[in-house]
Amino acid sequence: MHQLWAIVSKGDNIPIVIMLFLVAFYVAWALRQAFANDKSIAETAKLPVPDKVHVWPYLVRIEFLGAIAIMVIFTIWSIFINAPLEEPANPNRTPNPSKAPWYFLGLQEMLVYFDPWIAGVVLPSLIIVGLMLIPYIDTNPTGSGYYSFKQRKFAISTYLFGFTILWVSLIFVGTFLRGPGWYFFWPWVTWDPHKVVALTNVNLHEMFGIHSKLIAAFFGMIVVGGYYSLVPLFYFWKKKTIPTLQKMGLVRYAIVSFLFLTMMALPIKMILRWTLNIKYVWVTPWFNV
Amino acid sequence: MPIADLKKTVTKSPIWKSVFRHDYKDTPRNRYLQVLSNVWLHLHPTKVSRHAVELRYTWGMGGISFFIFLVLTVTGVVLMFYYRPTDQYAYYDMKYLMNDVPFGAFIRNMHRWSAHAMVITVWLHMLRVFMTGSYKPPREFNWVIGVILLVLTLLLSFTGYMLPWDQLAMWAVTVGTNMARATPLLGHEGPLGPQIGMRPDNDIRFLLLGGTQVGPPALLRFYVLHCVFLPVAAGLLMIVHFWRIRKDGGISGPTGKL
Ligand code: HEM
Numbered sequence: 001m002h003q004l005w006a007i008v009s010k011g012d013n014i015p016i017v018i019m020l021f022l023v024a025f026y027v028a029w030a031l032r033q034a035f036a037n038d039k040s041i042a043e044t045a046k047l048p049v050p051d052k053v054h055v056w057p058y059l060v061r062i063e064f065l066g067a068i069a070i071m072v073i074f075t076i077w078s079i080f081i082n083a084p085l086e087e088p089a090n091p092n093r094t095p096n097p098s099k100a101p102w103y104f105l106g107l108q109e110m111l112v113y114f115d116p117w118i119a120g121v122v123l124p125s126l127i128i129v130g131l132m133l134i135p136y137i138d139t140n141p142t143g144s145g146y147y148s149f150k151q152r153k154f155a156i157s158t159y160l161f162g163f164t165i166l167w168v169s170l171i172f173v174g175t176f177l178r179g180p181g182w183y184f185f186w187p188w189v190t191w192d193p194h195k196v197v198a199l200t201n202v203n204l205h206e207m208f209g210i211h212s213k214l215i216a217a218f219f220g221m222i223v224v225g226g227y228y229s230l231v232p233l234f235y236f237w238k239k240k241t242i243p244t245l246q247k248m249g250l251v252r253y254a255i256v257s258f259l260f261l262t263m264m265a266l267p268i269k270m271i272l273r274w275t276l277n278i279k280y281v282w283v284t285p286w287f288n289v
Numbered sequence: 290m291p292i293a294d295l296k297k298t299v300t301k302s303p304i305w306k307s308v309f310r311h312d313y314k315d316t317p318r319n320r321y322l323q324v325l326s327n328v329w330l331h332l333h334p335t336k337v338s339r340h341a342v343e344l345r346y347t348w349g350m351g352g353i354s355f356f357i358f359l360v361l362t363v364t365g366v367v368l369m370f371y372y373r374p375t376d377q378y379a380y381y382d383m384k385y386l387m388n389d390v391p392f393g394a395f396i397r398n399m400h401r402w403s404a405h406a407m408v409i410t411v412w413l414h415m416l417r418v419f420m421t422g423s424y425k426p427p428r429e430f431n432w433v434i435g436v437i438l439l440v441l442t443l444l445l446s447f448t449g450y451m452l453p454w455d456q457l458a459m460w461a462v463t464v465g466t467n468m469a470r471a472t473p474l475l476g477h478e479g480p481l482g483p484q485i486g487m488r489p490d491n492d493i494r495f496l497l498l499g500g501t502q503v504g505p506p507a508l509l510r511f512y513v514l515h516c517v518f519l520p521v522a523a524g525l526l527m528i529v530h531f532w533r534i535r536k537d538g539g540i541s542g543p544t545g546k547l
Contacts, residue, residue, distance in 0.1 A: 012457075015405035019412075026348065026413050030420040033345065047543040050340040055333045056323040059342050066349055067356050074360065074406070078398035085387055088380045089459035091502060098460040101450045103408050103443060108464065117479045120468025131436045134419075135429030144425035145340075145541040152422065159419050163412075287473075287480035 004187040007176055011084045016102050016175055023168055027160065033147035034156075047146055096180045096193060105174030106167050112182065113269045115288055123262070130259045137252045137259075140244075162263055201279035204272075213285070220282025224289060227265075231257040332531055334539060341540035346421070350414035354442075355527065357407040362520065364400040372452070374512035376505040379454035404446050411442050423541040431533040434526055441523040448515035454508060462511070463503045469494035 008017055037047060053059075100108045110119035143151040177184055179191035204223065205216040235253050239245050245253060272278040282289040299305055300312070311322045321335045340346055371390055372382045386393035415435065418424060424432035451462045470478040475493040477483060482492065489501045499506030534540065 011401075012405070015402070015409060019409045022409060022413060023416075026416060029345070029348075030417065034420065041547055046545070046547065049543055049545045050338045052336040053339050053342060054317070054320045055335055055337055056320045056330070059333060059337055060324075060330065062342060062344070062349065063352060063356075066353060070353060070356055070360075074399050074403055077402050078395050081398065081402070082387070082394060083398045083401035084455075084457060085383055085453055086455040086457045089454045089456060089503075091459070091504070093456070095456055095460050098464050100464045101447055101461050102405075103446065104465060107468075116468055116471035117473055117476075121472045121476075121479070128436060128440060131439075132433045135424040135426075135432050138425070141425065142422075142547060144422040146422075146543050147420055148422070151547075156420065163416065286484075 003190055004176070011081050012102060013175055014081065016171065020168070020172065023164060027164060030147055031149065034149040037146050037148050038150040041148070041150075097178060097182055099174070099178075102171060102175055106170035109170040109174040109178070110266060113266065113273060117287065118289065123266075126259065126262055130263075133255060133259070137248075137256050139248055139252065158260065158263075166263065166266060201273075201277050203283050204278055204281040205283065207276070207278070213283075217282070217284045220280070220284070220289065224282050228258065228261055231261060334535060337539060338542045340542035346417075346542075347540065348413065348417050350410050350417055354407055354410045354414055357403050357410060358523070358527070360403045361400060361407065364396050364403065365516070365520075367396050368400055369516060374452065374509050376454070376508065379452065379508060383453045383455070400449075404449060407442060408446055411439055415439060421541060428533075428537045428541065431530060431537060434530050434533065438523060438526050438530060441519055441526065445515060445519045445523065448511040448519065451503075451508065451511045452515065459503055462507070466494055466497055466503065466507075469497055 007013060041047065099105065107119060107124055110123060113119070114123070138155055140152055140155065142148070143155075149156055173184075176187065179185040179195075180193040181195060183195050183197060185191055203216070205219045208219070210216050210219055232254055235245055235250065235257075248256070269278075269281075272281075280288040300309075310326045311319055313319065324330045324333055324335045368386070371386050371393065373379060383397070386397050388394075418432065418435065447462070447465060451458045470476045470489075470492065472479045472482070472493050474481050474485060475487065477487040477489050477492040477494075479487070489495065495501060497507075497510070498504070499510050
C-alpha cells in the first residue's frame, strides 16, 4: 500500500490519476447524451436545429472564464507540487524498471506481447495512419453533429474499446503494476528487484508438435494469413444481402477489417499469453510474430 | 458636469478615436465590430451556433488545449533564458532554476504540469470529436490535421522530457528511442535491417540521436526540435486547424437531417 502511495504521489504520475477520472467522467457524459439523443430521435424523429448567437459576449466570456479557471488550477498545482529532478544522467546506471514517459506506457506494455518491431514501430504507425483514415472509411452519414450511439454502434464501440481498454488501461498497468524487470506486481505486493519468473513460454507450432523450422514458418504464415483473410471472405459471402457492405466497397471494407483485426490482435495475444503461455504464433528466421 | 465633459473630450479626441474604432454601447453592430476589428478575436466568426457555446457539447476541450499551448509557449520561453542544452550545463541549470532563480521552480513546474495536461486535453478533445461524429464530411480533412497535431503534441512532450538531463530523462528517452532500432529495414535490429547493411552507427536511431546512445548530441537535437521545429510546426497546423473549422461551416451541430 505504502508503495502504491509512493507511485501514485510521484509528481509525474499525478496526471495519470487525474486522467483516469477525467476519461471515466467524459466517456460517461458523452454516452449519457448519446442515449438521451437516441431516445428523442426514436420518439420525435428529429433533433432541434440550434439558432445563432453573438460571439461577443456569449463565446468570448466562456473563453475568458475558462482561461482564468485553467490559470488558477495550474498556479495552485505548480505552487504545491514540484516537477521531479533526479540525479544527473548517468549512462552507466540503468534504473530498474526503466519506463518511457507515461503517455507511451501503453506502447511499452505491448512489448510484453509483441517484438519491438511490431509493438514499437508497426503498431504505433498503424494507430496514426488508422486514425487518419477514420473519416474516409466510415461511410455512415448519420450521427454527425450530435452525440449518438444507436446510429453508430460499431464505430463508437470500437473507438471506446481502443481508447479506454487498449490505450488508457494499459497506461495504468504500465505505470502502477509493472515493477523491476517489467514484471507484474499487484499493488499490495512489494517490488522485489530479484524476482525471477520461470520462462515457460512456448510457440504455437510447438503445441502442434511441429519441429521443422521450415514447416513452422509455413504454419505460422497460414495462421496469420487465415486470421486476416477470414473477415474479407465474409464480404464476398454477404455482399448481396447486407447493403452497408455494398456501400463501403471492397477497398474500404478491406482496410477496415485489416485495422480492426490488427487492433484485436493485441487482446487476442494477451489472452493467449495468459492462458496458454504462447510467445509467438509465427516464427521465421528473420522475424517473429 | 465636468466628468462627463472630460469623458466626452477624451473619447472624441483624435488620439482616442485612432485607437478605438467604435464605442462600447451594447448594440448588435458593436457586437460584430468588437470581434471584427480586433485582431485576436477575429479568429472567431461574429456569430456562432448556440450549440457551439454549450459546454456539454464541445467540453471546451479544443479551446483549452490551445490555451495550454499558449501557457507552454510563454513559460517555455522564460525557461530558455536559463537553460543551456549541453552535457556540462543542462542538469545544473535545472538545479539553479529549482533552487535559486526567483520563481524559477514555479515556472518550471507550470511548464511541466501544463505539458502533461495538454496531452490529456487533446485526447479528450479527440474523444468528443469522435463521439459527436464531427469528423464526417465536410470535416474529414480537419480530423487528419488533428491527428498530426496529436502526434506533434506527444513529440513535443517527449522531446521536452529529455531536457532536464537527469536519470529520469535519460532513461525514458533511451527506452523510447530503443524502439527505433527495431524498425523494419531501417533499424539494425529490425527485420531485414542487418541483411541490407544497417549497423548501430548508420541506422535510423543513429539519425535521431546523433550517436549510438543517448548522449550530448541527442540532447542538442532534442532541444532544437523541442524549442524550434515542433512548436513552429504545431503552431502552423493550429492556424490551419482553426481556419478549416470556419471554412467547413463552423462547429458541427444537428442540421435537421438525421
Ligand atoms: C494541439 C491540439 C489541438 C488543438 C489546439 C485543437 C483545437 C481545436 C478547437 C479550438 C476546436 C473548436 C471546437 C472545440 O473546441 O471542440 C477544434 C475543433 C476540431 N478539432 Fe481540434 N484541436 C487539436 C487537436 C485535434 C485532434 C487530435 C483532432 C482529432 C484527431 C482534432 C479534430 C478536430 C475537429 C474535427 C474539429 C471540428 C469539430 C466540430 O466542428 O465540431 N483536433 N479543435
